[in-house]
Structures are given as C-alpha cells and as structure tokens.
Amino acid sequence: MCMTSPIENVYADLFNGSLKSVVRAELYKLNVCGPGSLFKSHVDMPRREKMFGSLVVAFPTPHEGRALVLRHEGQSWTFDPGEIFPKSEK
Numbered sequence: 001m002c003m004t005s006p007i008e009n010v011y012a013d014l015f016n017g018s019l020k021s022v023v024r025a026e027l028y029k030l031n032v033c034g035p036g037s038l039f040k041s042h043v044d045m046p047r048r049e050k051m052f053g054s055l056v057v058a059f060p061t062p063h064e065g066r067a068l069v070l071r072h073e074g075q076s077w078t079f080d081p082g083e084i085f086p087k088s089e090k
Helices: 006-015
Strands: 068-072 075-079
8 A cells, every 4th residue: 555645645736746846844833722722814924935835734623613714815715624524422
C-alpha cells in the first residue's frame, strides 16, 4: 500500500501536479481551540517569500458551533467539521 503525506495530498488537490517545485509545511504557530473558544477573523501575513497559504488541521472530534470561513478576492469557502465528521454518541 502506498501512503501519501497530507502535504502531498494538498499539492495534488491544489495544483493538479502542474507545479514543478516542492511544497512543504513549516510550523510557525499552533492554535488549539477548546470548548467555547473563539478565533477572531484575521488575515495571515506571509512569513516567507514563497508562502502561499496556511494549513489548517481539523481532527475528527465531536463538533458543534461555528464553521471556518476562508475569504479571498470576493470568494468564500466554508469548512464545517460538524458536517464532515460524524457525531459521536455520548
């Protein structure tokens, strides 16, 4: 079985293999959001010259509440972990 890394999956999905360069992730900051926490809307500033985005990891945990909304140049994308990951029984 051939396994790919999350970064390889991001590369394949975003660029369809068309880029000839390497995509890698660098840990800059780790935000852990617990129950009742709120992450305010903001704009990430590039930390490196070739930075093109921020990687958000959501683990399959029970979730209720708000979704993550990404906005860029008049377009928006919504990520709602509560819709993707099944609710666990208590």
